[in-house]
Amino acid sequence: MMNLITRLAPALALLLFCTSPAIAQTPQDPQITIQHPGFQVLKKDLKSLLDLGTPADQKQWSNIEDFIDTFVAGIDGSRPFQVQLLAGMTPSGYLAALPLDGGFQTFRDNVEGLGYELKRDGKDTSLYQFNMTLDSDQESTPGAAAAEDVGWMKVLADVDYLILSMSSTRSSMPQLKELTLAKKVADSGTGTGAVMQLINPDVTEAAQKHRRSSFTASRKTTMDAMQKRPDETATRFEMRKLSSNLMLDEVERATAESETLQISLQMDHSAPTTPKVSVQGDLAAIAGTALATALQQFNTRPDAFAGIARLPGSALSLRINHPIDDMRKAGMTSFLNLVRDEVSAKLKNGSQRPASEKEAIDGVVTDIVTHLRSGIDSGWMNIFVEAVPDGQGGFNSIGAYNAANAATLTEILPRMKDMHPGTQVELNVDKAGDYVIHRVQLGEGLLDVFDRLFGVRRDTFVAVGKDYVWLASGENALDTLKKTVAALAPPAATPAAVHLEVALLPWARQMSDYYSRQTPPKEREALTAWKAAE
Template sequence: MPRPTRILPSLLLLLSLAVPGQAQAQESSANVGAVLHSANQVLIDLKSILDLTTKTEQKQWENIEGIIETFLFGIDRKRPLGVKVILGGDEERFQFALPLTSLKEFIDENLGGFEITSRRVGTGLYKLSEQKETLGYMRHSKGYVSISEHRAEVAVVADPRRTMADLLAKNYSLAATINNSAKQQAARRKSFGPIRENLLAALKAKKGETEADLVLKKTLLSFELGEAERFLVESQSLTAGFRIEPETTQATLDVDLTAIAGSGLEKSIQSLATTPSHFAGIPRAKTAILSGRIHHPLDTFRRTGLQRVLAAARNAIHGDIQGQTEATSAQKTASTVVLDTVVAVIQSAITKGMLDGFIEVQPATGGANVMVAGIRTVEGDRLRAALAAVPNSTVATSVALDSTETAGVTIHEVAVPEDLQADFAVLFGDTQIVLVGTSADAAWCAAGPGALAALKSAIASHSTPTDAQPDPVFVDLSVKVGPWLKVLDNQLGADEGAADRKLALKAFAQGKDTLQLQLRRDGKRVMGRTTLGTGILRFFGKKMAEFSKENFE
C-alpha cells in the first residue's frame, strides 16, 4: 500500500502542472495551495455517493471506510488539511499541514505503519526517515504538523484555517488556488517550451493513420497547449472548488480566473459579453436532452490557431477521400467540392472572429427527439454548392435542394446515409431526413418529428431583439448524458470500455444524468461552474463499489 506522504504529492502533481514554468524559474513566487475541508467531509462525500447505489453495492462501504481509516491514525478528522506546492526551484516541493489529535499516535501508528521513523532534532521538530534515508522534516505546534522535504520550509507550522480561510468559507470539500507573479511571465513561458516539445514528440500515429492524420493530431494538440500556456502564464489567479450539495445530491466544480493586467488573456476576457448573440431571441427548451449556447469573440491568437487546425483537418479529410479505392474519380472530385466549400465558409467565420451558435434537442412524440441548431456564418449561402455536390460524392445519399424558404433562409432536405440510419433513429425516430438552412449570415439544421415547424419557429425568432443586452454567460451547456451514451455504446459494441458504458447506462436509467457547464464574465474575471447530476454520481458510486469488491475483499 502506498505511503500517505507519497499519495498526496501524486494527486497534486496534476495541479502543479498548471504552472509548469514556475517549477524551473529560480525567482518565481507562484505557488499552488490546496485544502481539504476535513477527513470527515471526505468520508461523508464518499458515503453519499455510494448511498446512491444498490443495497448490495452499499455493503462495500465497510471495506472502503476501513482502507481510508488506515491513513487517519492520529489525524483530527474535523479540521482542514492543507497542501502547498512550492514552485521556484529545480523541481516542485510539497508542504503538508495536517491536524492532529495525538502526535504520538500519528508517529507510532500512521508514520510507523508505513515504516517511516521519526527522530526529534529540536523543539517540536522531527527528522523523518525510511531505512536510514532522510525523507523530510516535520514540525508540530498547536495541534498541526507541517511536513516538507526541506527543514527550512517547516520553520513555521501552517494552519489552513488561516492561510485558506477564503476557500474554507465557501464550504468546498476540496479547493485549490494558483497565484502567479506578473514579473515572471517570460520565465513561465520559457519553461513551458520543453513540456510542449515532449508532449508533441510523444504523439505517434496509430495503426491505420496516415501522415496527414498525425499532422492533424499534432496541430490540434499544439493549439490546445497554446491555450493552456496562455491561461497558465498570463493568469494572475486561478481558483477551483469542489463540493457535493447535500440537498440535491449534485456535485459542483467552481472556477474563478483573473488575468494579469495588460496581458493578451486580459484583453480576450474584456472582449467577452460585449454584444448580444445573433440567436439571442431563440427560447431555450426546458426539457432538452442537449441545450447549448456559445457566443465567443475570437482574438488574433485563437483565429490563427483555429485556421491552422482547420487547414490540417482539410488535408486529413482530403487524404481519406483520395484513399477510397472503390470511389470513382468523379465521386472524389465531388467530395472535394463539398469539403472545400464547407472549409471556406468556416474560414470566413474564423477570419471575422466570430463563434456564435446554439443547439436544442428536446423530446418529441413517440419517444423521439427534435433538434434545431444554428451557427453564425459569413456568406453562408455558399453552402448550397456543397449540398448540390453531395449526391455525386462518396456519401451515398440524396439531397432535395430549395425545398422551401422562410424569412430569407432557404431550406434543403438531406437524406441520412444508410450506415447512419440506425443510430439516427435512436435519437430522432424514423424521419431519416436532416433539414439544412442556408443564408448569408447563418446556417441552420433540424431533424426529428416536427423538424420543419421547429426550424421555421427558430428562424422567425432568431433576430436579435431591439432591447437585447449582452449576456454575461458566453458558454452555456446542458447535456442529458444517457441518450448520447446509448448511441455511442451502439456504435462501439464490445470495444474496450463496454462494461463501464453498460454500468453507466444502468446508473443513468434512474434519471438526473445531466451535466451542466456555464462560463460567464464578471468584470475582469471569468467564472465557471460545472454541475454533475445525481445519476452521474451514482455511476461513480457503482465504480467505487466495483473497485472495492475487486481489490479489498
C-alpha cells in the same frame, strides 16, 4: 509522501497547471493552490462518475475506495484540505494542510506502516522530518540515484491539522522546512466544491518572461511524452498533438499573464441518478498583456441567441459568444485544416468507392471547412446548441452558428449527393423569416459519428441566412426549427462568454450503446442485461 497527495486527488489533477522547472521557488513563479471540502466529498464525486459507467466499471469502486482509505487513515474526511503546488522547484514540490482525525498518532502509524521513516526535530517537538526510498526499477540499476519522498510535517494541535511539505530531492529540505513553519490553515476552504487558485505576485514584464521560459520545458516534457497509437492515422496523431499544444498555449498565457485566476468545480448530488458538475472561472489579467487585450473584447458584441432558454430535459446546453484573438484564430484554423484532411481521407478510404465519389468528398469537405473558417476569420464565435434525449437512444437537437459567408452553404449542399449512395438533399423546403430551409439526409455509413449522434437516415434541416446557419434534427425537427427562429429575441449582452450544461448520464448510455455493438457477444449480452435491469 508525494504519492500520497497525487494519488488521493485524481479529480483535482486536471486543475493543476504544468509545473515550472526553474532552479528554485521565486516571487516570479505563480502560486498555485487547490482547496477541497474533504475526502468524503471527493469519494462521493468519484463514485457518482463511476456509476455512469458499465457494470464492470462500477465493480471497481470497492477497490478504488479501499485504495483511497489506505492512504487517508488518520485524516478527517469531513473537513477541508489544501494542496499548494510549489512551482519553480526542481523537481516540483507540494505543500499541504491536512485535517487530522483525533490527533497525529493514527496518521503517523499509517504513514510508518506504508514505509516512511519519521524523525522528530530536536528543538520543535511538533515538527517531523520524513523520507522513504521508493520501490522502483532504479534499485536494480547500478549507479542510478534512488527515488525518494522527503519532506516535513508540522502538527498544529490547536486546530488538529497537519502541515506537510514534500519533494523528491534532499536539496529542497531547507526551503521546505521554512515553508512548513510559515504555513497557516485559516484559509483551507469551507465551501462545498474544489477550488484552484493561481496568483502571480510579480506582474512585471521580467516576471512574465521568467514564467514563459519556465513553461517551455514543461511543454517539451508533455509533448515528448505523446506517442502515436497503433490504430491512429498520422493526421489524427497530428490533430491530437495540435490539440495539446493549443491547450498548452492557453495555459502558458494564463500562467504568465494573469494576475489572479480561480477555477471552481462542484458536483450536485441532489438528484442521485443524474449528478451535475458545475465549473466556473474568474480571471484578472495583468494590464498591458495580450491576455488583457483578449479579455477586453469580451461582451463587446451582443449574443444573437441570448433569448433562447435551455430546453426541458436537455442533455447538452451550450452557449458561446466569444472573441477569437490572433493566437486562437491561428490555432483553430490549423486544427480545421487537419480535420479536413482526416475526414476527407477517412471518407475516401473505401476501396470500392468510385473515383467520382472521392472527388466529390474532397471538394465538399474542403468547401465546408472554408465555410466554417469564415466565422473564425471574422474574429468572433457565436454558437448555441440544445440536445434532448429522444428516449430511443438518440437526441432531438437544434443549434446555430455564425458564418461570414453563410450563403455559400446553399451552393455546397447539393453536391453532397455525389458523396455517397442514399444521401438526399432537398433545397428550399420551407422558410423561417429571412432563413431558407433545406433538408439533408446522409447515406448510412458515410460518417459513423453522424449516424451515432443524429441517427441513421434521419433528416437534418439546415436554415441558411445572411450571417448565421441553423441546424435541427430529430422528432418534429422542422417545426421546432421554425418556431425557435420565429420566437428569437433581439441580440443582447450575456454574462458569460461560454456557458455549458451537460447531463452526463444520457451521453454515457449512448456511448455504452455504441461500444456494446463493438464488443464480443458475451460482453454484449452482459450490457444488454444491465440496461434491462435499469
